[in-house]
Amino acid sequence: MRLMTKHIFQVMNVEDIPKIIEEAFFLATSGRPGLVLINLPEDIQKYYAVPSWESYWEQIFSLIKEAKKPMLYVGGGCLNSIDELNRFVQLTGIPVTSAIMGLGSYPSNDDFSLQTFGMQRTVYANHALKECDLLLAFGVGSDEPLPSKAKTVHVDIDASGDYERPLVPVRVDVKLAFQEMNKILEERDDELKLDFKLWRIELKEYKQNTPLSFKPPKEAIPPQFVIQVLNELTDGNAFITTGAGHHHMWAAQFYKCKKPMHWLASRGFEAMGFGLSAAIGASVANPDEVVVYIDGDRSFLKNAPYLPTIVTENLPVKILILDNEYIGVSQAGDMCYKKSFLGDKVTTILPDMLKVAEICKIPGRRVSRREEVRGAIQTMLDTPGPYMLDVIVPDEREIF
Numbered sequence: 001m002r003l004m005t006k007h008i009f010q011v012m013n014v015e016d017i018p019k020i021i022e023e024a025f026f027l028a029t030s031g032r033p034g035l036v037l038i039n040l041p042e043d044i045q046k047y048y049a050v051p052s053w054e055s056y057w058e059q060i061f062s063l064i065k066e067a068k069k070p071m072l073y074v075g076g077g078c079l080n081s082i083d084e085l086n087r088f089v090q091l092t093g094i095p096v097t098s099a100i101m102g103l104g105s106y107p108s109n110d111d112f113s114l115q116t117f118g119m120q121r122t123v124y125a126n127h128a129l130k131e132c133d134l135l136l137a138f139g140v141g142s143d144e145p146l147p148s149k150a151k152t153v154h155v156d157i158d159a160s161g162d163y164e165r166p167l168v169p170v171r172v173d174v175k176l177a178f179q180e181m182n183k184i185l186e187e188r189d190d191e192l193k194l195d196f197k198l199w200r201i202e203l204k205e206y207k208q209n210t211p212l213s214f215k216p217p218k219e220a221i222p223p224q225f226v227i228q229v230l231n232e233l234t235d236g237n238a239f240i241t242t243g244a245g246h247h248h249m250w251a252a253q254f255y256k257c258k259k260p261m262h263w264l265a266s267r268g269f270e271a272m273g274f275g276l277s278a279a280i281g282a283s284v285a286n287p288d289e290v291v292v293y294i295d296g297d298r299s300f301l302k303n304a305p306y307l308p309t310i311v312t313e314n315l316p317v318k319i320l321i322l323d324n325e326y327i328g329v330s331q332a333g334d335m336c337y338k339k340s341f342l343g344d345k346v347t348t349i350l351p352d353m354l355k356v357a358e359i360c361k362i363p364g365r366r367v368s369r370r371e372e373v374r375g376a377i378q379t380m381l382d383t384p385g386p387y388m389l390d391v392i393v394p395d396e397r398e399i400f
Contacts, residue, residue, distance in 0.1 A: 001037055004035060005034065005036060005037045006027055006028065006032075006034040006035060006036055007027050007036050007037070008036075008037045008038075008039060008249055009023070009024055009025070009036070009037065009038045009039065009136065010039045010041075011038065011039065011040050011041065011044050011264075012041075012044075014044055014047045014205050017044075020038060021038065022346070024038055026214065032170045036058060036105055037332065039252075041045050044320075044352060045075075046251070048396065049130070051173055052172060053180065056168060056170045057180060057181060057184055059168050060136075060153050060170075060181070060193065061181075061188075063134055063151060063153065063167070063168070064094075064134065064136075064192075064194065065194070066134075066198065067134035067151075067190055067196075068133055068134060068196075068198075069130060069131055069132045069133045069134070069196070069199045069202075070092075070094045070134040070135075070196065070199075071094065071095060071097065071098045071128050071129060071132035071134070071135050071136065071138065071150070071225070072088075072089065072094045072095065072097070072135070072138065072315070073096075073097055073098075073099070073104060073117065073120040073129070073135055073138070073140055074096060074098050074099070074105050074138050074139055074140060075098070075101055075102040075103035075105075075138070075140025075141060075156075076099070076100045076102050076105075076139060076140070077102075077138065077139020077140065077156055077174045078105040078106075078138055078139040078156065078174055079102065079105050079138075079139075079208055079218045079260040079261055080103055080174075080175055080260070081105070081139070081175040081178050082094060082105055082106070082260050083177030083364075084179055084182060085105060085106055085138075086106065087178070087182050088178050088181060088182055088185070089106070089112050089196075091182060091185040091186065091195050092116075092185065092196075093112075093194060093195070093197070093200065094112075094136070094196060095112050095113075095114055095128060095199070095200060095203055096110075096112050096113050096114065097113075097114040097115065097116065097117045097125040097128060097129065097195075098113075098115065098116050098117070099116070099117065099140045099141075100252055100265065101265070102139065102140065103116065103252065103257045103263035104258070104260040104261065104263050105139075105260050105320060107236075107257075108236070108256040108258070109236065109256045109258065109259045110259055111204075112200075114128050114203065114207065115212075115253070115256075116252055116253065117129055122204045122207075122210075122212055122253070122385055123206075123210040123212075124203060124207040124281040127203075127206050127210070128203055128206075128209050128261055132150045132152050133150045133151065133397040134151050134153070135150045135151070135153070136153050136155070137143055137152060137153065137154045137155070137156075137166070138155045138156070138177070138178075139174040140156065140158055140159040141156070141158075151167045151168065151339070152167055153166060153167040153168040153170070154166035154168070154170070155167050155170045155172065155174060155177045156170075156174065157171065157172065157173050157174070158171075163189045179252045182319055183197065195201075199229045201254075211266065212224075212253055212254065216370075218366075219368070219369075219370075220370075220392070220393065220394040221368065221369070221370050221373060221391055221392065221394075222393070222394075223246070223247065223250050223322045223324075223391075223393040223394075224250050224253070224254050225255075225370065226322065226372050226373055226377070226391050226393070227250050227251055227254035227255050227294070227374065228254050228290065229374050229377055230255065230377055231254060231255045231371055233321050233374070233377055233378055233381060234290055234292070235258075236255065236256040236257055236258040236259075236291070236379070237258055237259060237262070237263065237335045238289070238290040238291065238292050238296060239264065239279070239282040239283075239286065239291040239292065240255055240257065240263055240264065240289065240292055240386055241264040241265070241274075241275035241276075241278040241279040241282060241291070241292070241293045241294070241350075242264075242265045242266075242293075242294050242295065243266070243271070243272050243273050243274055243275045243276075243294075243295040243296060243299030243300065243302070243303075244272045244274065244299055245272070245295075245298070245299050246273055246296065246322070246324075247294050247295055247296045247299070247322045248265055248294075250322070250350050251294050252265075254384070256336050260283050262263060264278040264279075264282060265278075265287055266278075268372075271302075272298065272299040272302040273295075273299055273300065273302075273303030273304075274303070275293045275295050275299075275304040276295070276300070276304075276306050276307075276317075276319075277303060278293075278317060279293035279315075279317045279319075280309060280310060280313075282304065282312075283315040283316060284313070284315065285288075285315050287315075287316075290318070290381065291315075291316065291317050291318065291319075292317075292318045293318065293319050293320065294320045294321055294322070294323070294394050295319070295320070295321055296319060296323070296324070297322075297323070297324065297350060297353065298350075299323060300319075300321055300353070303351075304336050307357065307360040307362060308360050308373070308387075310360075310362070310386045311360050311361055311362060311386060314385055315385075315386060316384065316385055316386060317386050318380050318386070318387050318389070319357070319362075319364075319386070319387065319388040319389065320377075320380070320382060320389050320391065321353050321388065321389065321390045321391065322391055322393050323353060323390050323391060323392050323393060324392075324393045324394060324395045325350055326330050330333055352366025352367055353366075353388065353390040354388065354390055357388040362386045362387065362388055363379075363383060363385075363387055363388070364388035364389065364390065365379065365388075365389055365390070366389075366390040366391075366392065367389070367390075367391055367392065368391075368392040373391065376389055376391075377389065
C-alpha cells in the first residue's frame with residue numbers, strides 16, 4: 001500500500017480520528033494530489049462513544065428543582081429502559097404519562113401512571129399536561145400536539161422528532177440518559193430535596209373524579225367492557241396486537257399493559273390488518289405467552305388470508321373481533337359534522353367472521369349478550385391453538 005499512497009495513518013485512539021481525517025484530506029488534496037489511507041483497527045471500529053452531557057444534566061436538574069408540577073412523558077424510545085425509568089420515577093416522584101407507542105414502558109396500573117396521552121388519552125393525562133410547568137419528554141416524537149405551555153426537556157436519540165424549540169434538547173440514548181441522571185439523583189438526594197407530593201395529590205383527586213368510563217347500552221355489549229374483562233383475565237400480561245380503528249383506541253385505554261414490548265400496534269401508518277401479522281410474529285417469538293389479536297370487522301378482513309399460516313404453524317393466537325359492521329373511525333366525524341357520513345352500514349357485503357375462521361379450521365364462537373362475555377373470553381384463552389371470538393357490539397359508539 002505504501003507504493004500506492006502518499007501516506008498511511010494508523011488510528012490508535014478514537015479521540016485522534018477527527019485530527020487524522022483533517023490531516024488526511026489536507027495531504028490528499030495538497031501539492032501533488034494522491035491517495036491517503038486511514039487504517040481503522042477492528043477494536044476502534046466497534047468503539048462505543050459516549051459524549052459528555054454533564055452541562056445538560058445540570059440544566060435538567062435545575063429545572064426539576066424549580067418546578068412545582070413536573071410531568072414525565074415517555075414514548076417507544078423508553079421500552080428498553082424500563083428498569084432505569086422505574087428507578088427515575090422512584091427517586092423523583094414525578095408522575096408519568098405515555099405515548100401510545102410507549103405503552104408498557106411504565107406499568108399502567110401504577111399509582112404514578114396517568115396512562116396514555118393523545119387520541120387514546122385519559123382525561124387526567126390531558127389535565128396533567130395542561131397544568132404542568134415542566135415537561136420531561138423522553139424517547140417520544142412530536143406527532144401528538146401538546147396542550148402544555150410548560151418548559152420542555154426533550155431527550156431522544158433522534159432529533160427529527162424534536163418538539164418545537166425545547167428548552168433543553170438532548171440527543172442521546174434514553175437508557176444512558178436515565179442511568180446518568182439516576183446516578184446523580186442517588187449522589188445528590190439530600191441536596192436536591194425533591195418533593196412533589198401536593199402535585200401528586202392534585203392528580204390523584206382528578207384521576208378519581210374523571211376515571212375512564214363508558215355508558216353501557218341497555219342490552220348490547222359495550223366494546224370497552226370486553227377489553228376490561230380481557231385485561232382482568234390476563235392480568236395485563238398478554239401480548240396485545242391491533243389493527244386500525246376504534247378497537248385500537250379502546251384497547252389502548254382499557255387494557256393495562258404491564259410489560260414492555262407487549263403492545264404491538266401500527267402507530268403512524270395506521271395499517272388496517274396489521275395486528276394479525278404482528279400476532280403471528282409475537283407468537284412465533286414467544287410460544288409460551290398469551291397473544292391476543294384485537295381487531296374490528298373491516299380491519300380484520302384486510303389480512304384474513306394469513307389465517308392459514310396460523311393453522312399451519314399451530315400458533316395459539318387468540319383473535320378477538322369487535323364486530324359492529326361499520327368503519328367505526330368514520331363515525332368519529334359525528335362529533336364535528338353532525339352525522340354527515342360518507343359511508344353506512346356494511347351488513348350486506350360483510351362475510352360471516354366465524355365462517356371465515358371455520359374455512360381455515362379455526363374454532364370460534366359469537367356472543368351478543370353481555371353476560372356471555374366473561375365465559376367466552378375465558379374459553380378463548382383456555383382453548384389450545386388458535387381461536388376466534390366474534391363479539392357483536394353496538395354500531396354507534398364514541399371513542400372516548
